Amino acid sequence: MSRFSPLTRKGLLTSGMVALSLTGAAQAQDIPDYLRYEPTQTDVGGTGLLQMPSARMARQGEFSVFYYDNDEYRRVGLSLQLFPWLETIIRYNDVRTRLYNPNPDFSGDQTYKDRGVDVKFRLWEETQYRPEVSVGLRDFAGTGQFSGEYLVASKRWHDFDFTLGIGWGYLGRSGNIDNPFCKLTDSYCERPGGFRGEGGSFEYDEWFKGNAALYGGVEWQTPWEPLSVKVEYDGNDYSDESSRTPIIQDSNWNLGLHYRLHEYANVQVSFERGNTVMFGFNLRTNFNDITQYKQRPRKRLAEDLDNTRRPVYIDQLDADRLAGEVYRETGWVSAELTIDDDGKTLNSYGYQTRYRDRDESDERTGRLLATKLPESIEAYRLIDAPYGIKLRQTTIDADKIKAAMRAETIDADAREAIQRGDIDTIATQGRQLSRRDTDWNMPSFSVRPYIQQSFGSPENFYMYELRADAYSTWEIKENLFVDGRAALRLAGNYDEFNFLVTDEDAPLPRVRTFVRSYVEFSDIWLENLQATYLKQLNKNWYASVYGGYFERMFGGVGSEILYRPYNQGWGIAADINWAKQRDFDSHFGYRDYDVITGHVSGYWQPEFLPDTMVRVAAGRFLAKDWGVQVNFEHKFDSGVIVGAYAAKTNVSAEDYGEGSFTKGFYLSLPFDLFQIRDSKGRATVGWTPLTRDGGQMLMRQRTLFGVTDGRDAFYSN
Known part of the structure; x- marks a missing residue:
């Protein structure tokens, strides 16, 4: 028999619940101020105040699409917290006061676009007495017109987050202090001007040189939770701007309001330079947190064990x-x-x-x-x-x-x-x-939409091709496959691509800049038709031979070999290919150009960077240039993969053209994040700044590293 009456038990339960609630409240009050608040975005992307960055980092996986606007510039881009200690930003500055090219036949009335990439590294985290400290590079791989470096500290006190930093380059043009590095060596007293090649290079010989300026400010989280107020002292004096128009600065002080419209949307309005209104917004999500409800059949339970008739012997099994x-x-x-x-x-x-x-x-x-x-x-x-x-x-x-x-x-x-x-x-x-009998397999067919796109081209900021692609796979015999894809162009503007260099004057063979010729010739074409034979030599060695139409622009024959031990996080492959350029109609003919191309490729998943894949391929590219392509990928908890690649070859920046070398970024998105049924498929969205001929690799079907993903399950899990 219970020692407590029902009334007493009810009182004890209520008291327990109250105690738990009070304990939770006490624990919430014990959370340090510097761990409570999510940092907000600046006018140029990335965490910080208005024009100036702070030392803050967002939660890992935080992804923002931003747009900010004033009289001279429109800024649009992406911000991603790749690791807890690394923030990355891709940005376009639309200079509203300039044309992309003075020749209207080349770029029409498109305004000038300046590409920029930023990174910020956290040096150490905030503690009760120590501020958070970060170092960053802004526009470090662009034309240098907005490039700058900074070292910054941030410390929270109750609802106020204070920031103090020192900036160089674009962030330090006011020169309100002496460059501290100038005291170490005279080479840091002056900042070299201009940029090397055709833009897009790493101007490391300019970093932390020339004028320097202190900047700072505070962000106040108001009692009204959605609203915060920002006050900032700007380190720039806007004396030398890409707009090529005078920008008057009546004050170094900027004031802004940041409002959280929704969990996934924020707006920001500011009054800057004492005379300019800035407006912008950002949309956000977190790649670690994205989930999707799944409609799944129920799992087999104990009742199925007990109620299902099973054979007594294996020979009785159908x-x-x-x-x-x-x-x-x-x-x-x-x-x-x-x-x-x-x-x-x-x-x-x-x-x-x-x-x-x-x-x-x-x-x-x-x-x-x-x-x-x-x-x-x-x-x-x-x-x-x-x-x-x-x-x-x-x-x-x-x-x-x-x-x-x-x-x-x-x-x-x-x-x-x-x-x-x-x-x-x-x-x-x-x-x-x-x-299963594979000798009489029938081909499989499917139709899917496909979009190819690039950003920042002189002819049009956004170049795209929307298609309906018909896919077919046929397993003729075990290990022998034929893959084909036919494409129907639905819409697009790649026919505006205007590479004004003749074949004779081109410094490189034109392996990718014939885009317009391929697009204009036909709205229906054969994208690829490739036969591949796969062979497992032993449990760690794999080989393949293949031939056919590899892609829209090249066909030929080739072979690949791969060594990939189980669950070791690395592998090494080598491929060799004879490739010939296809006719512009993309049907069955070929042009005169051919090349022997191939690479030795290493694959590595470093233990100190979890869920990360690094691929390095060294060899000969399609334009007969020699060099290295590096590909970096990181996978988040949701399965979203973010990747970036760059290829540097023996082609000079001048011969390569605008951008100096091949580079790009992409997102690989699992289909099942957008549907209630499970799926293993993926969609890839890429960002290619420019299409040029140097550093271009052959695209082919069924690469051995993709075929053997189950050895490490990076992409398929």
Whole structure:
């Protein structure tokens, strides 16, 4: 019998709830001021005050699209908190007072666009007594017209966030203090002017040189939660501007209001230079936090174990029917089912087609097999074997997953029954129960929209091509595939591309700047048609040979070899290709130009940068130039991948043309972030500043690194 009456128990419960609430409130009050507030964006992108950056960093994964406007400039760009200690920004400055080119036949009435890339590194975090300190580079890979460097500290006191920094270049033109580095060496007393090549280079010999200025300010979080007030002392005097028009500064003090319209939207209005109104907004999300509700069939439960009739012996199993049921319910394609010689382990050679979350897929497959297989089967082994290449295996303990389904212990977890590892052997194990016939496969077909785009071209700021692409894949025999794609142009403006250099005068073979010729010739074309034979030499070595129309501009033949150990975070590949330029009609003919191109490529996932892939490819490019392409990718918790690449070759910046070298950025977005059903597909959105001929790589289907992703599961998980 209880020692407490119902009334007493109710009082104790209420008292407990009140105590928990008070404890939570006390804990909230114990949170330091400097950890409570989300930093806001500046007028030029990135965390800070108005024109000036602060030392603050947003939460990792924070992504903002921003637009800010005043009389001389429009600024639009993207800001991403790539790591907790690294902020990155891509920005376009639209100079409203200048034309892109004085020749109206070349760029029409388009105003001048200046590209900029910023980075900010946190040196140390804020503590109770120490400020947060960061160092940054603004517009460090552009034309240098807005470039500057800074060292800045920020410290919060209650609702006030104070910032004090020193700026150089564009951020320090007022020169209100002496450059401290000038005292160390005279080379820092003057800042070199102009920029090397055709813009886009790293002007490192200018960094932290010339005039310097102190700047600072404070941001006050008002009692009204959506609103904050910013007061800033500007380090720039606007004496030498890209607008080529006088910009009057009546005051170094700027005042602004930042208002949070919504969780995902902010607006900012400011009065700057004592005479100018600035307005802007930003839209934000966080790539780590993005989720999407999923409509999934229920998982098999204990009642399915007890109520489903199972065969007593494995020979009584209808293996073909089981394979079909597994595919329909879990998305796992069982190309081959075998049983070990001891009769205790079922092996399924196949691949996952539906779930990007491999834990979800394997648990569902294990639960289903537990309800269908004889009790004598002690383990279910799923061998990833896409394209007939065996990459890894997942072993599911039958007893453990059944115990979890029946909830035999309070902490039973079906996923604890799952173990992954390297494949034991590349040979088929045990006795075969069923096998999918690949000799009479029919091609698969699908139609999908596709958009190709680039930003910042002289002819038009936004160049694009919207298409409807028909895809086809045909597995003729095991390991032999034919991939094709035909395209229908729906809309676009690439026909405005106006590369005013004749073939004879071009410093490089024209391998990419014939865009307009390809676009204008036909609205229907064959994008690619490639045959590929894949071969697994042993469990770490892979090879392929291929030929056909690789892409819209090139066809030919080639071969690749790859060494990729299991779950080691690295691999190395080499490819060699003979490529010939296709006719402008993109149907079946070729032009006179051909090239031997190929690269040695290294792939690395550094332990000190989690969820990051670095790829380095060294070799010969399509324009017969030699050099290196570096590709950097980071994957967030949602599966969104952010990538950047750059290629530097033996082509001079002058011969390359505007931009100095090939570079670009892209987002890879999982389809299942936009739909309620699971999917393994991805969509890629790219940003290419300019299309030029140097540093261009051949595009082809079924690269070995993509085919063998299951060895590390960077893209497919």
